[in-house]
Amino acid sequence: MSAIRVPVVEKIFSANDRIADENRRLFKQNRVFSINIMASPGAGKTSFILQTIKRLAGEFKIGVIEGDTAPVTIDADKVIAAGMPAVQINTGGECHLDAVMMSEGMNQLQLAELDLVIVENVGNLICPAAFDLGTNINLLVASVPEGDDKPYKYPNIYRGLDVLIINKVDLQPYVQFDMDYFTKGVELLNPGLKTFPVSCRTEEGLEPWIDWIKGQILTASQE
Amino acid sequence: MHELSVTESILNIASEYAQNSGASRVTAINLVIGQLSSIVDDSVSFYWELVAENSICQGAALHFERIAAKLACQDCGMEYTIPERLTPCPRCSSFNTRVVSGEEFYVESIEIEKEVIKST
Numbered sequence: 001m002s003a004i005r006v007p008v009v010e011k012i013f014s015a016n017d018r019i020a021d022e023n024r025r026l027f028k029q030n031r032v033f034s035i036n037i038m039a040s041p042g043a044g045k046t047s048f049i050l051q052t053i054k055r056l057a058g059e060f061k062i063g064v065i066e067g068d069t070a071p072v073t074i075d076a077d078k079v080i081a082a083g084m085p086a087v088q089i090n091t092g093g094e095c096h097l098d099a100v101m102m103s104e105g106m107n108q109l110q111l112a113e114l115d116l117v118i119v120e121n122v123g124n125l126i127c128p129a130a131f132d133l134g135t136n137i138n139l140l141v142a143s144v145p146e147g148d149d150k151p152y153k154y155p156n157i158y159r160g161l162d163v164l165i166i167n168k169v170d171l172q173p174y175v176q177f178d179m180d181y182f183t184k185g186v187e188l189l190n191p192g193l194k195t196f197p198v199s200c201r202t203e204e205g206l207e208p209w210i211d212w213i214k215g216q217i218l219t220a221s222q223e
Numbered sequence: 224m225h226e227l228s229v230t231e232s233i234l235n236i237a238s239e240y241a242q243n244s245g246a247s248r249v250t251a252i253n254l255v256i257g258q259l260s261s262i263v264d265d266s267v268s269f270y271w272e273l274v275a276e277n278s279i280c281q282g283a284a285l286h287f288e289r290i291a292a293k294l295a296c297q298d299c300g301m302e303y304t305i306p307e308r309l310t311p312c313p314r315c316s317s318f319n320t321r322v323v324s325g326e327e328f329y330v331e332s333i334e335i336e337k338e339v340i341k342s343t
Contacts, residue, residue: 004337006244008330012232012254095225126261127225152308156261159322188309188318 016131019099023106023134030111033220034119034135035213036097038157040150041123043143044167046078047200049118053082055210060115060217065089065105067097067122085109096127099134116217125150129157136220137162144168148178151185158189163196165209170199226266230274233267233285236330241279246335249283253334257327258292283333292325 011017027034039045053062064079064086079086087108089101102119109117119135121128140161142150145168151158158164164186172179186193194212198205233252241249256262264287275281291304296312297319303312311318 003250003334004244004246005332005334006240006246007332008236008240009332010236010240011329012229012236013328015232015235094228098228130225130260155309156259184318185309188311188320191319 013130013132016099019103020132020134023099023103024136026106026111027117027134027136028220028223030114031221031223032111032114032117033213033217034117034137035163036119036121036128036133036135036138037141038121038125038128038138039123039141039143040125040146043123043141043146044200045120045123045141048141048165048167048198049120050078050082051200051203051206052118052210052213053079053084055206056116056214056217057083059214061113062116062118063087063109063111063114065097065102065109065117065119067091067101067120091122095122095124096131097121097133098131102133115221116213125154125157129154129160136216139163139165141165141167142182144171144177145175147176148182149185151182151189155189158186158193161190161193163194164190166195166197167200169197169205170202226263227270227274229262230267230270233271233330234274234278234280237280237283237333238278240330240333241335244335245337246279246333247338248336249280249333250336251284251286251334252280253286253288253331255288255290255327255329255331257290257325259322259325260328262328288331290324290327293323294320295323296320 037045056062062084064084066086066088068088068090087105089105091101119133138161140157142164196205196209198209237249237252268285271285293302293304295302296317298317299312299315301312301314302323312320
């Protein structure tokens with residue numbers, strides 16, 4: 001017997017990252033813009049998606065991939081009721097979507113006919129941050145009642161973001177939420193992060209987000 | 224976090240390199256894990272025995288090298304390590320910082336044994 005040291009230096013998520021790259025290539029090939037939406041449970045992911053679909057449905061074809069830990073179809077049903085194709089991925093108790101589950105969801109959508117794919121990740125601020133899905137952007141729906149300390153407690157998810165939505169701003173007078181403290185934490189983790197304060201209930205603040213996302217979809221469709 | 228899938232990835236990577244090197248068994252796996260990657264060593268070790276059972280890696284020891292989270296201030300140049308939470312620059316209080324280390328998360332190397340066939 002002889003003991004030998006074999007150098008490896010391979011990232012533990014390399015298998016996921018390779019499949020994510022393939023997903024990215026497929027989106028690009030089909031000229032589809034894609035968004036990975038993350039949040040804690042109850043932050044308003046589904047409301048935000050429905051508000052977004054409502055405002056874009058006239059101009060764009062949108063598909064939705066729903067990640068859920070249990071085989072319930074409440075969220076997917078809401079999206080289908082809004083007139084858009086939705087596929088549900090049951091993660092079988094897993095705390096996040098990964099690139100393989102994502103690719104299975106993509107296979108069930110007619111990508112060539114779509115302009116935008118919205119992915120609703122599992123409600124969780126820790127695990128989804130580690131798994132690249134291959135979408136154009138990573139978006140977090142934070143919400144005022146969750147508290148202003150979330151960037152400090154869940155730094156990883158904030159560091160990987162391209163867009164931050166701060167939902168339920170209409171509740172600010174009723175809860176302890178220091179917007180300045182929250183924003184400082186975000187700035188520390190992700191300087192210059194594109195941020196949209198909104199309320200999906202009162203619909204305030206949604207227009208700037210819609211204008212921005214429209215621009216992104218149009219750019220992706222022309223590339 | 225999701226230590227089970229992480230542990231399975233470690234097994235896949237180690238097994239692949241072991242087979243390509245003609246190993247008969249793997250005795251140790253050296254991992255480098257940054258403080259910011261929020262992985263719990265104990266959970267990985269717990270799953271490891273179950274996951275590695277009946278594989279070329281059965282019985283291999285897991286060695287964790289922890290890398291501290293270090294930030295560099297983009298305004299005054301100060302480099303500092305952080306305890307648990309991210310903090311602004313201790314010298315000039317700037318929020319304009321860059322991560323120098325702490326995000327590492329990889330299999331650095333494996334230690335293997337090869338059967339030596341002696342001709343008689």
